[in-house]
Structure formats: structure tokens, C-alpha cells
Amino acid sequence: MVRRHLISTDQKSFDLIFMDMKMPIMDGPLTAKELRAMGVQSIIMGVTSRDLESEKKAFMAAGLNDCYTKPLTASKVGSLLQELKEKN
Numbered sequence: 001m002v003r004r005h006l007i008s009t010d011q012k013s014f015d016l017i018f019m020d021m022k023m024p025i026m027d028g029p030l031t032a033k034e035l036r037a038m039g040v041q042s043i044i045m046g047v048t049s050r051d052l053e054s055e056k057k058a059f060m061a062a063g064l065n066d067c068y069t070k071p072l073t074a075s076k077v078g079s080l081l082q083e084l085k086e087k088n
Helices: 028-037 053-061 074-087
Strands: 016-020 043-048 066-069
Touching (some): 016 028, 016 074, 043 053
Parallel strands (some): 016 043
């Protein structure tokens, strides 16, 4: 499912991907697993509206780098982008 929506992981590179837990066609964990299986090395940050530790752990086990509870504030995103900038 993911493959038909990506042009090619060789042609497109992303520093950061935000992945929602609940999406209409394929949920976040399944999408993250497929992206990792395709060799995508980008940082994948999960986003969920529920602050359940078990849900976050399951999402992380799918290949995420981290998981945040909504809403994402400007300060959360800003600190994440700053961290990425310092790593590069």
C-alpha cells in the first residue's frame, strides 16, 4: 500500500516524517513498519491523540524514533527541529 504512494526512496529523502496513529487507509504503526521494511531511514515521529503508554509502546515497536501526544505545539516542534539541526 505504501509503495504505490512513494515515488522512490532513492529519489526522495526526508529529514523528518510525522506519522499519525490513526489514519483512514492504513494506521500509523503499519505504515511505519512498511516504510522501515522499504529501507526508509528518516526520523519518524508518531503523533497520537491518546496518552496511553501501551499505545505509544506499540507505536514505537513499529519503528518510530519517538511518539508525542497531540496537540503538537510550536515549542515541541521547534525543539525537535533544533535537535535535528544540531545532529546535522
